[in-house]
Amino acid sequence: MKFTIVAVGKLKERFWVDACGEYLKRLQPYAQTRVVEVADVDPARAGGVEAAREREGAAIVAALPEAAHVVLLAIEGKERSSVGLSQRIDALALRGMSDFAFVIGGSDGVNDAVRARADETLSFGPITLPHNLARVVLLEQLYRSQKISRGEPYHK
Secondary structure: OEEEEEEEOOOOOHHHHHHHHHHHHHHOOOOEEEEEEEOOOOHHHHOOHHHHHHHHHHHHHHHOOOOOEEEEEEEEEEEOOHHHHHHHHHHHHHOOOOEEEEEEOEOOEOOHHHHHHOOEEEEOOOOOOOHHHHHHHHHHHHHHHHHHHOOOOOOO
């Protein structure tokens, strides 16, 4: 199994880097996992929000593995429990899917090309999460989903 997380922007603070690094380390025995960071574009320098979204969107789409099942994180997406996420990944794997990509867009959202490329959307609920925190939560939930799938205890 392969997981690719495509995220707009770099983690700047050490605590975000450490938290993501911990879950990436934990995920490695279960799935080849990588994070691809694409540059966030300043709307003031790009000619407006839409132009910035277009440039970020092009970079996101270019970073997605061609055959991946793409899941866009979006507040209006489908909410799933940890068990539900695990079951969804397992169901897709049983249908032959082994390459998954998860997209965390920029602060102004994503363009239509990214939405069109997404096979589904996932929401962590109606709250707004900082993008760095969303990345940590996603990595933790992917790790938890793999533990659930194998019937292993989750180490807290």
